[in-house]
Amino acid sequence: MKRIMKEYLLEAAALAVWLITLAGCSGSEVIQEEGSGQQESVTQQFTVVVESVGELFSQADSRRPISSVDPEQSFDKLSLIITRYESPAEVVYMKTLDGWSDTHNRVSVPWSQGDSRGRKAVVTLTGDECLENGRDYLVYAVGYQSGTYGGYEAFEGVKLGDNFSRTEIADVPEGGMAEEIFAGAESFHVHDGKIYPVASSEAEEEEAVVVLRRQVAGTFGYFTRIPAQYAGESVAAMQLVTTRKNRTVIFGGFRGVDDEENFRKENVINGMNPRTDYNAALAGSAVNNAFVVYRINLANWFPGNTSNSALPLDQNGDGYLDAEDTNWQIDTERYPDSSISLPAGTVFNDSFLVSVAMTEADIAAGLPTFQMQLLSANGKILKHWDVLLRDSEEEEQTVRTMVSLSDGNNGRAVVTVEDNPETEYCYSVVRNRLYTMGVKSQGQSYGEDEPIDMSQVDDLVLDSRHEWNAVNIIFF
Secondary structure: OHHHHHHHHHHOHHHHHHHHHHHOOOOOEEEEOOOOOEEEEOEEEEEEEEEOOOOOOOEOOOEOOOOOOOOOOOOOEEEEEEEEOOOOOEEEEEEEEEOOOOOOOOOOEEEEEOOEEEEEEEEEEEHHHOOOOOOEEEEEEEEEOOOOOOOOOOOOOOOOOOEOOOOEEEEOOOOOOOOOOEEEEEEEEEEOOEEEOOOOHHHOOOOOEEEEEEOOEEEEEEEEOEEOEEOOEEOOEEEEEEOOOEEEEEEOOOEOOOOOOEOOOOOEEOEEEEOOOOOEOOOOOOOOOEEEEEEEEHHHOOOOOOOOOOOOOOOOOOOEEOOOOOOOOOOOOOOOOOOOOOOOOEEEEEEEEOOEOOOHHHHHOOOOOEEEEEEOOOOOEEEEEEOEEEEOOOOOOOEEEEEEEEEOOEEEEEEEEEEOOOOOOOOOEOOOEEEEEOEOOOOOOHHHOEOEEOOOOOOOEEEEEEOOOOOOOOOO
């Protein structure tokens, strides 16, 4: 190719300009067409990876049911832009991959690297789309489900040639809920026509990859042997509440390069806009001062109470709701169409969460992050547990990373690291972390399941699993 270029440069200056443009793209392939001279077909490529571990439960239209042991993700759109890595940051490329989780159309394929798993796709630039040689770029991508977050569309209103200066955010709408959503960014450099992940020609063997990770947290609870009565009153429901909720997810500060915006740091909190629409109360409070995370209506799992349909039926009359009650069923309102498989006598619920930071003032006020409650049919709190945190990592998290927007909903993300003031009862909810009560086997091998026996509980413990890293857990 270089020999041909030199020959053309000697022959005509106009052809030289054309060839220099072609030299800006790598992976070129020469195509000989009948009746014409040689025509160059040129491309550049990089890989988009969505990192995920585990399976997914089904909820509404945005969460897929468990279908295999392969890693899956429950979203249909992955949108990305490429900007010049300079100011102003001109948008030079845009693309949306539709049907990301639909394995039939092969938009993405399974991916694994070490302990990480997920799905990937190769993005190919051709012709005028190719990036210029010797320049730096930033790739910015979001993976999401259509219709979630109030109909959020990534990079809405952005066009080729625009100067991109904002940080993407998604808002939980009024009456809505957080959903699974992924994002990531990476800086690229073009050398000898090929895209590399660092601004250096010394990394020529490295593959250009942008990795997307979950931008929300998640939690689930898995229980059995629930008391049918407490203090002489019938138990109608189990309810997990939290004292702090954020409405907005910030997709920023997550580039994988070694700089102050490295979002591979632990303990990252990227939520903002605190919610005040309280719909629950902590035990002992006369007013609503908490938010429902999830509610398990026991009559949906143990039906048949003809005297009061709002209450479960303890069919064998032993005082507990468990596998001895043959009226047990899965709550089909919550998990329709066999979207979850559970052993008899157990109950389950789950939720995604926007991350939130508990403050020193919250700690001083004695606020727990989470509280589990047993409720009567009229909503009275019969018993409660402030939920302890047990971190799966051996090292104590002495600092936390805060992502914020200094100009409200616009502008560039600000990343700061601060001392961690949290306690075992008052702790932050962290991005891309799974908080679990009970253990759910990945392979549906019930002998490995460990639902919490509520007949013997003195303390309820929430296990914190970083980056969803747990081999034998089913994740939603």
